Amino acid sequence: MNIKFRQETFRHDFTARNSPENIKRFPFPFHEDKYMYSVNMEPHVPAGPKGYAFENMIDVDEHYVAEMQDRALVLKEDPLRCQALPHMMQAQWDTLELLMEHQAANYPDHFSLTKNGDQWHWINRPMNIDQKFTFGDASTLPYEPMEYITRQSQGDFCIVDQRDGQLWMDAGMVTTQADWSLDFDIGMNFMEWHGPVPLAHQLGVFDRALKFLLNLQQGKPVRRLNWTMTINPRLDTSPENYPKWAQDRLTVTPENVGNKVHLRCELQSLWRLPRSNAILFVIRCYLIKMEELVTVPKWARRFHRVLRDLPPELVDYKGLTRFRPMTVEWLSKFDDGAPTSSGIFPD
């Protein structure tokens, strides 16, 4: 598979957009016409039409190169976005192995990995990287292993340690997040880092999710979809930079809704790591403009209904208050009231 990587930006002039082919592979997060939190996990196995975001388990798409450039800019401004507690080194190597193997196996035109014992040779053609190193010896790489490979992999990454019947957020590379701080949350357990999420605790969602994840097995990753909305195709909606992006919410007008307002979907996948018994938590962010979304009639109808009927606590928590009415109004033009088919895929 030869991907044509786009030259685009996720800041300042915001030139990022999706090609018509990329729109059809968007992981649309609503399987019905309404939304509430749930433990919506399923096996992370190939699904959907050919070329869909679920085709390969570590997905690489046309935004790869531009996203990696944006990550480098974030890290230059704020190195605290990538941190690992000292006991996580083995899990860092597990992570490097997993991401290199998947990218090389599924995108051989772009990546290759050759192993001779612990002597590894990694080639990343889109980023023009050719690296020989000793697996297990961090001094043979220009960064620690997690930082090295996640500077070359789309999505945010958290490595979660398992002990005392709990999961602990003990390492991460987080530059494309929906308003949470790795620097603040690192070292917290599963309940603590989800502390600010409304309603879901009372629904028992986190108790069930934790119980499920503590039993996650190697070779059987799982996924779930999560979502929010973002003004402009901005990947770095961190709390650290909130004063820089919050004002975007006031720039939405009835004329620019289609271009400015984005549905932000997180394809979250969870992987048991073989040596450390930690869990790799991948939070891959996909952005789609309203005017792109409505080119799929089913998604236009459904998202109109979901957004219109969203519980007020979620509107507030997801930061949609300012621009939701205008967006619902804009989307209503694309909703003729016809029934929608179940499931997330386009008709």
Next chain:
Amino acid sequence: MLVKGIKSRPVYTGLGIDPYARRHIFTIEGEGVEAVLDQVKTNGSAFLATSEFLCVGTATRLEALKPHDLWTAPTIPILLYRLRAMLQNAKMGLRVYISGTEGFIGQVMQVAIECGIDFNSIRTEHRGSEARRVQCVHCKGITDDVKTSPFICTHCGLSLLVRDHYSRRIAAFQGVCIDAEEPGTAPAPELMFP
């Protein structure tokens, strides 16, 4: 505004003397003295013979109980410095107790965790002011003794909403810019943590 019931918000369940501990280290700030006196009232004073007290503020009422050892530090950082040295040489059978304001409890706990003590094993009781220690999520600066929300970050000057979200590692609540959408529209500070 302040979303209550966030799970990361610490819960202080009381000093509860551990009868099996061979050595007790008490770290006490200000009105935290009362928590110890309450323990003596309910559990008797036998534990005092194996107890060492590190105090900030007036501790004369504790001195009167004649514990094994009592030392008064002029400020919190000096107490933390001595505590760290004590814990680095500590043996099995030690129990750590903390009583005082939340900011004090958090900072002592931070040192204890860094010295390898499981935070679940530390006995804590909140006494005194409800003022909070808050980290600005934007500049990362920490402001002690925050009584209002919003408050002005003493480092970067932004007006911060104090959340209930708490980090043990940083020993602080999270502060987030309250008027980021429309700078200059921050509401007047309200006394939230007297």
